[in-house]
Amino acid sequence: MKISFIIAVYRNEGAISGTYEKIKSLFGAALAGLEYEIIFVDDGSDDGSLKEILAVKKGDPCVKAITFTRNFGQMAAMLAGFKEAGGDAVINISADMQDPIELIPQMIQKWQEGAEIVICYRTDRSDTISAKLFSYVAYGALRLSVPQIPPGGFDFVLMDRKALDEFNSIDVRNRFFQGDLLWTGYRTSFIPYVRRKRTIGKSQYNFAKKLKNFIDAFLDASYLPIRFISSVGIILSILGVIYSLTIVYSWLRGGTPFSGWAPIMIAMLIIGGLIMVMLGVIGEYIWRIYDEVRKKPNYIIRDKYL
Known part of the structure; x- marks a missing residue:
């Protein structure tokens, strides 16, 4: 042998x-x-x-x-x-x-x-x-x-x-x-x-x-990166619904919740950052598909x- x-x-x-x-x-x-x-x-x-x-x-x-x-x-x-x-x-x-x-x-x-x-x-x-x-x-x-x-x-x-x-x-x-x-x-x-x-x-x-x-x-x-993207999307959607219901409830009671620019800017920065991370993950997968298709040794x- x-x-x-x-x-x-x-x-x-x-x-x-x-x-x-x-x-x-x-x-x-x-x-x-x-x-x-x-x-x-x-x-x-x-x-x-x-x-x-x-x-x-x-x-x-x-x-x-x-x-x-x-x-x-x-x-x-x-x-x-x-x-x-x-x-x-x-x-x-x-x-x-x-x-x-x-x-x-x-x-x-x-x-x-x-x-x-x-x-x-x-x-x-x-x-x-x-x-x-x-x-x-x-x-x-x-x-x-x-x-x-x-x-x-x-x-x-x-x-x-x-x-x-x-x-x-x-x-x-x-x-x-x-x-x-x-x-x-x-x-x-x-x-x-x-x-x-x-x-x-x-x-x-x-x-x-x-x-x-x-x-x-x-x-x-x-598969965790893709599952992460899906999970974050679901969580953000749920938070968006909760936030909307909170605003409606407060409006019905005559209040104005979360007034000012700070809450909006914080939400935009967090969501924008998450979107960039998700695009980066998707880009990594797309690059690997392209790398396979061109068949370089x-x-x-x-x-x-x-």
Whole structure:
């Protein structure tokens, strides 16, 4: 049996050879008897990442490399690797050595015992307080629609060939990795771990990228934004009726309720703000429809070193 490793690379110079050596060492010990292939996908790195990948490949024919014309994002790199993988099972792992490679034998054991997807999920992470807070809020919101997602999220996973083929068959541009994977419904096992502190290089995930990924995932996985718009519309309609009845009642009693400009301006500002938010949500959905219709590829491959 062969295990394919997919490693998305973006400015990971200095960590690639270490990741490779740790994976390779497993197949001389705990995983002896299994074959492997390691597919590095260089997502438009502008450092020495590709040079390091090719140096590793030169000494091992089981190493493959794919390069993009520019930076298309981690999800695009993962998709390219998944489509190239030829193993009986595929493991997605980061290139920065923050995911514990020593869990791989346990993942493979669970797969051999019948699990079709094995998810290593984060119970904690060695990150800044702001990063932890954002992760907590983001995954908390996503769990409203996909409750199977672990609170700390995941991307360190093993997929059986069947699960991988089904995952690859989902032909959409704006992918939500965790949601799409769990949606397939294959037998899933979970392994908890603590994500290590990054010791080599610097994370390329700034707040803007994290926010974009969250919005993409939330809109892909949830009907809540549309339900929110409907609910707000109903609530405002009810409040409007109540307000109208209050005015009529007060007029019949000879009074003039809520006189002056202040109540009107407050109501206009609140309703106007809500309308803009609703238009923004609808615009996000319309953009995604347009993005699907124009059928641009998720990535463009410059070279393959197979």
